[in-house]
Amino acid sequence: xxxxxxxxxxxxxxxxxxxxxxxxxxxxxxxxxxxxxxxxxxxxxxxxxxxxxxxxxxxxxxxxxxxxxxxxxxxxxxxxxxxxxxxxxxxxxxxxxxxxxxxxxxxxxxxxxxxxxxxxxxxxxxxxxxxxxxxxxxxxxxxxxxxxxxxxxxxxxxxxxxxxxxxxxxxxxxxxxxxxxxxxxxxxxxxxxxxxxxxxxxxxxxxxxxxxxxxxxxxxxxxxxxxxxxxxxxxxxxxxxxxxxxxxxxxxxxxxxxxxxxxxxxxxxxxxxxxxxxxxxxxxxxxxxxxxxxxxxxxxxxxxxxxxxxxxxxxxxxxxxxxxxxxxxxxxxxxxxxxxxxxxxxxxxxxxxxxxxxxxxxxxxxxxxxxxxxxxxxxxxxxxxxx
Amino acid sequence: xxxxxxxxxxxxxxxxxxxxxxxxxxxxxxxxxxxxxxxxxxxxxxxxxxxxxxxxxxxxxxxxxxxxxxxxxxxxxxxxxxxxxxxxxxxxxxxxxxxxxxxxxxxxxxxxxxxxxxxxxxxxxxxxxxxxxxxxxxxxxxxxxxxxxxxxxxxxxxxxxxxxxxxxxxxxxxxxxxxxxxxxxxxxxxxxxxxxxxxxxxxxxxxxxxxxxxxxxxxxxxxxxxxxxxxxxxxxxxxxxxxx
Ligand SMILES: Nc1ncnc2c1ncn2[C@@H]1O[C@H](COP(=O)(O)OP(=O)(O)OP(=O)(O)O)[C@@H](O)[C@H]1O
Ligand SMILES: [Mg+2]
Numbered sequence: 001x002x003x004x005x006x007x008x009x010x011x012x013x014x015x016x017x018x019x020x021x022x023x024x025x026x027x028x029x030x031x032x033x034x035x036x037x038x039x040x041x042x043x044x045x046x047x048x049x050x051x052x053x054x055x056x057x058x059x060x061x062x063x064x065x066x067x068x069x070x071x072x073x074x075x076x077x078x079x080x081x082x083x084x085x086x087x088x089x090x091x092x093x094x095x096x097x098x099x100x101x102x103x104x105x106x107x108x109x110x111x112x113x114x115x116x117x118x119x120x121x122x123x124x125x126x127x128x129x130x131x132x133x134x135x136x137x138x139x140x141x142x143x144x145x146x147x148x149x150x151x152x153x154x155x156x157x158x159x160x161x162x163x164x165x166x167x168x169x170x171x172x173x174x175x176x177x178x179x180x181x182x183x184x185x186x187x188x189x190x191x192x193x194x195x196x197x198x199x200x201x202x203x204x205x206x207x208x209x210x211x212x213x214x215x216x217x218x219x220x221x222x223x224x225x226x227x228x229x230x231x232x233x234x235x236x237x238x239x240x241x242x243x244x245x246x247x248x249x250x251x252x253x254x255x256x257x258x259x260x261x262x263x264x265x266x267x268x269x270x271x272x273x274x275x276x277x278x279x280x281x282x283x284x285x286x287x288x289x290x291x292x293x294x295x296x297x298x299x300x301x302x303x304x305x306x307x308x309x310x311x312x313x314x315x316x317x318x319x320x321x322x323x324x325x326x327x328x329x330x331x332x333x334x335x336x337x338x339x340x341x342x343x344x345x346x347x348x349x350x351x352x353x354x355x356x357x358x359x360x361x362x363x364x365x366x367x368x369x370x371x372x373x374x375x376x377x378x379x380x381x382x383x384x385x386x387x
Numbered sequence: 388x389x390x391x392x393x394x395x396x397x398x399x400x401x402x403x404x405x406x407x408x409x410x411x412x413x414x415x416x417x418x419x420x421x422x423x424x425x426x427x428x429x430x431x432x433x434x435x436x437x438x439x440x441x442x443x444x445x446x447x448x449x450x451x452x453x454x455x456x457x458x459x460x461x462x463x464x465x466x467x468x469x470x471x472x473x474x475x476x477x478x479x480x481x482x483x484x485x486x487x488x489x490x491x492x493x494x495x496x497x498x499x500x501x502x503x504x505x506x507x508x509x510x511x512x513x514x515x516x517x518x519x520x521x522x523x524x525x526x527x528x529x530x531x532x533x534x535x536x537x538x539x540x541x542x543x544x545x546x547x548x549x550x551x552x553x554x555x556x557x558x559x560x561x562x563x564x565x566x567x568x569x570x571x572x573x574x575x576x577x578x579x580x581x582x583x584x585x586x587x588x589x590x591x592x593x594x595x596x597x598x599x600x601x602x603x604x605x606x607x608x609x610x611x612x613x614x615x616x617x618x619x620x621x622x623x624x625x626x627x628x629x630x631x
Contacts (some may be wrong), residue, residue, distance in 0.1 A: 002508075007494070
């Protein structure tokens with residue numbers, strides 16, 4: 001029969017200082033781990049999803065953001081016909097002229113008003129931008145006041161199908177929800193280009209044109225060709241580069257460094273936690289000898305100590321998750337700066353939390369297993385000598 | 388004698404036959420016990436004396452079934468202990484042996500009753516029965532009023548009495564005690580030895596005790612001396628055998 005779990009709990013309570021140390025160690029590791037996973041996934045999405053390497057984006061010279069850019073429709077028509085722009089099967093250029101405006105919407109979470117981008121797109125946008133896919137509902141119909149809403153906009157503002165949305169004094173209707181492989185478009189609202197142009201007074205120009213290149217290597221060529229036209233005053237960039245540059249001061253290399261440091265820290269903390277477990281078990285070698293002399297089996301002793309270790313690391317894991325949770329508030333604070341959002345879109349997801357907890361348990365098993373095995377393997381006579 | 392059937396080899400409750408114990412460390416061999424013969428009758432009280440390092444604890448551990456001889460046989464309560472597998476040996480100890488240590492070896496985080504109940508976790512007794520038995524054992528050692536105290540709240544003598552209660556709670560045939568009074572003042576030691584007498588005379592427990600203390604040894608019915616791994620007094624000094 002097994003030893004009662006109350007024995008383990010009391011041992012942890014009696015040695016509260018050591019227990020706390022171990023819990024702290026595990027909490028640190030798990031906390032770092034959860035933050036790390038959340039960061040990594042957020043960062044991966046930000047770097048991977050927004051923009052393609054075979055697309056070029058054209059904006060007005062010096063426009064760090066699409067919102068302050070404009071390109072006249074006349075010039076745009078010429079730009080879109082550039083020979084380096086790929087064409088679809090019907091021979092139409094794969095070019096997506098787009099317009100953009102912002103709405104102030106209350107966040108579902110705290111009713112705080114934040115900016116949401118509304119993008120007016122032509123049908124080509126869905127081919128050119130890539131990865132955009134309807135999840136539910138249907139696409140807007142040209143001429144009707146209809147929009148489709150990105151998945152994250154739906155989640156953050158509670159905008160669902162059939163809900164009204166006021167854009168510049170007129171009432172629009174949500175008809176579909178789309179996703180875009182986690183890119184920043186999911187935080188936007190999309191509408192028909194021509195229908196949206198009227199109310200936001202963008203009938204004479206576009207704000208950006210995204211071009212699919214026949215050959216990604218021709219970007220340099222295209223850039224010099226378009227930028228050298230003094231009448232156009234445009235700037236050309238690789239689409240992905242453009243969004244990466246927007247994603248704020250935290251660059252990929254800095255993130256790499258953070259990652260590296262966190263991993264080193266994590267490894268250190270794992271050993272510290274294991275060491276503490278080792279000390280806890282070693283201090284009770286004589287006790288183990290006594291229990292085994294009485295007739296408790298090796299496995300009963302082993303199970304008891306691993307249980308204790310898991311108990312300890314479980315609490316540490318929970319604490320670590322709790323400590324990691326505030327990262328969410330940092331996230332949402334940075335979120336309100338429109339484009340920066342994608343860079344910092346790391347949430348402590350339930351998945352990251354569960355992985356963190358499982359990680360803690362594994363640490364508990366390993367941290368406890370080695371010393372418990374040693375204690376159980378030791379001849380009873382030797383264990384009894386260790387007072 | 389009772390009508391118990393005994394294996395032909397065995398004499399009495401404990402029968403140690405030509406036991407050797409050799410420790411090997413690296414290339415070196417240390418002979419700790421060198422051909423030991425010893426018998427303890429059922430209901431006997433056996434004291435083992437000798438200088439430090441003479442092998443007393445080693446011999447006691449062999450009798451208690453927590454160690455195996457290099458050669459020779461150790462019969463205890465009808466079983467050849469040296470032949471049992473480790474798992475069976477653990478089960479056998481839980482039924483047949485009660486341990487009493489010099490430093491009591493109580494679990495510090497458990498109360499007196501909980502400590503005493505510990506060996507009963509290896510039985511099929513219910514929780515209620517376990518508690519009743521533990522209180523009974525504590526009653527025998529005269530510590531009912533300390534049932535819910537933790538070891539640190541008890542004096543050395545009281546701790547040893549709890550340990551004795553723990554040793555007798557499963558009603559084992561043999562009690563092994565390694566210097567049970569070694570850490571106690573003379574008054575407490577006296578009380579513990581009185582308790583040993585009572586366990587031996589009233590509960591008919593067979594006791595094997597290692598001690599340095601001549602006053603402790605004087606309580607035993609048989610006292611033998613070990614030196615450098617051999618018994619030096621081959622003829623038994625029968626102390627207070629029979630009427631007291
Ligand atoms: N695991 C072991 N490995 C090697 N030698 C050992 C081991 N255990 C005990 N010994 C040796 O066996 C000898 C006898 O030890 P034991 O503990 O039986 O002596 P003791 O008579 O009980 O002494 P004390 O009165 O000091 O308790 C000692 O020399 C000791 O060093
Ligand atoms: Mg000894």
